[in-house]
Amino acid sequence: MIGLTTVKGSTQNNRRMISRTAIAAMLLSALTAGAAAAADFDADATITIGSLYEPQNLDNTAGAGQGINEAFNNNVYEGLFRLADSGNVEPVLAKDFKVSEDGLTYTFTLQPGVKFHSGDALTSKDVKFSIERVTSAESKSSRKNSLKVIAGIETPDDATVVIKLSSRSISLPYNLSYVWIINDTATNLTATEDGTGPYELADWRRGSSLALTRFDDYWGQKPSNGDVVFQYFTEATALNNALLTGSVDIITSVQSPDSLVQFKDNVDFTVAEGKSTTKLLLAYNDRVAPFDNVKVRKALARAIDDAKLLKAVWGDYGSLIGSMVPPTDPWFIDLTKTDAYDVESAKALLKEAGYPDGFSFTIDTPNYDPHPIVAQFLQTELAKIGVKVTINVITANEWYSKVYKAHDFQATLQEHVNHRDIVFYGNPDFYWGYNNPKVVDLIKQAEASTTTEEQTNRLKDANTIIAEDAASNWLYLYPQIVVSAKSVTGYPLNGLNAQFFAGGIRKAD
């Protein structure tokens, strides 16, 4: 929270904020010390985290889904950097780094004394191995494209990694936060792990739970709990009941406003609202007719009353967005006015595009909430402009193979959880196939910027064009609501990228 206030505070306030932060930090550390002495929390507690996102496997380069980031990022695996809950990029395994004058050579010095869970020491070779895993041909990492600029990795000694780039990449540290540092001798990573994080994998029961236990040789600050168990549910009501009956301690993100009623007025629970980066998209396949026509996409954007949809699904929570960029990204601009709800102009645009009587298309709809109900809403809304929607319900696996890999779809519904994922629009090979050379170029240039200001301006321009092109239909931004038992504190609120750092969680005795 303190970090967030500092980020949002104006420059005039900054100094005051910083001193306040310092005082707060001192207080906090005093409190921590005091707590440790007085033991008002159980240092060996088992924290049970309830989640709906079970990973498909344990390797984030093998299509494991968002669940693996939730369970493993900074808990089991660490990167050279991490995306903190505040949205800042912080060094983790990189002790410090230097950038050459031309911005093409990054020299990283690794943290000393870091051990993998298998007992091996961290060396620069592991880092090289880990980055190359993500950029390799077999990798299915969604960030693979962002790391394409890496021309070569050198390991002059065990503690130094030199990354050579083919062009400037201002967000290299940020992109490296997606790269898990894995022991280069590790095998079978879809079912086991060998990372450097504060926890190691104890037990994985497919379809049920993932148990982590404190790693005693951890190089950094020890976790304030003993074990962390991610308990997986396929159904939100079951998850809520689990929290009510005390079989889980925390729900990482509540998926329906109606279930909150049970917790809000109950003194045994804490309901906290953070900032989400999860967007619900009606993504078209921009390669195929009629969605290759900008006018059709704009018409559809205008025909849908996003506010009414948000209200239906989330009640009074969540917010509207006009593009892929949520307010927490530095290059946010309010684009909700672009192609705002206007049925008459939607009809006119459709006529201009050559579809005066509308057309029909199929939405591949993942079978879990809220997708089916959203698809029905779209069906009703689009019928008003003569567009007939067929709903094809598919599983998450089918979505991955049919839509994401094979691009065999007309339109689909999907929640995009990633932070700073506007860059996906700069990749014409991405599943939605949006290809505007201007945007591709702007996103490329933004990467090559020398200052963050330059980068921000370019991405703002790109963002505006993408919104003007109605590349996809950004329906709304999810709220981020964490509910926990009162006895549990210290968990991350924002869950950026669906991460959930468990190290700081405390459970009262």
Place this chain on the structure above:
Amino acid sequence: MSDTVTIIASTSGRKRRSLTFTIGAFLVGLHIIVGLMTLIWTPFDPGAMSGERLEAASLLHLAGTDRLGRDLFSLIMIGSRIALIVGTGAIVIGGLIGITIGLLAAFASKTLDDVLAAGLDILIAFPTLLLAMLIVASSDGSSLWTAIFAIGIANSAIVARLTRILAKRVLSMDYITASRISGTSWMGVVAIHILPNIWPTLLVNLALQFGLAVIAEASLSYLGLGAPPPNASWGRLLQEAQGTVYTAPLGAIAPGIALVSLVIGINLLADGLRDLADPTRRSRK
């Protein structure tokens, strides 16, 4: 047990059963009327967002509204139609396939009969819902018709086994031999002797299968494998209401009552049918 006692017991039992038949016929008839009515009229356009989010029951919205503000009563009425279509479709398919295979098995050579009987037993041992899920999953996208087909196939094994046993019993009768000697073809035997004899029992069984098909469809829809939206299946309504069950319990209760009333109605009707159609029970009177 003396004769008098038997008679008293059986007449009172008969009265009770005719009451169940009446209730069953009333419930099923109600659903048929509602289902037919939805073809021309529902209180609200089922797709239209005619109210606010999760409205409580009122004179306007008899069962309240769902999250999208759609009138639940209209959706449940359409659910009656969907359920009846699926039930009818499933027993027609299950009946046609089942009776054909059952008769074939009854007439087949010993080896073929054993193979068919074993195959049917395996199919029956397989849970109906699981089998239907497999069929839906292997077809290209779920639709009302894949659901009907899947449930029909799953039910056909039970019908086939029953037909086989019943037909074999008839075939073992002396009058079949007499009929054959007098020149009746096998097709004639089926038409004149077998079907009229096994029909009452089969009918009751098919009626029970109807109820099972309605439940199976609701289960498939609940799992997202049944009739896709906008078909307002009760199973899907139940699934969609699950997240709001604490704030708007009516959303789950109302389709639940509709489902239960139809299935109970069918079972009572089947029970009554058995009395009316079964010659062995009739003779006891």
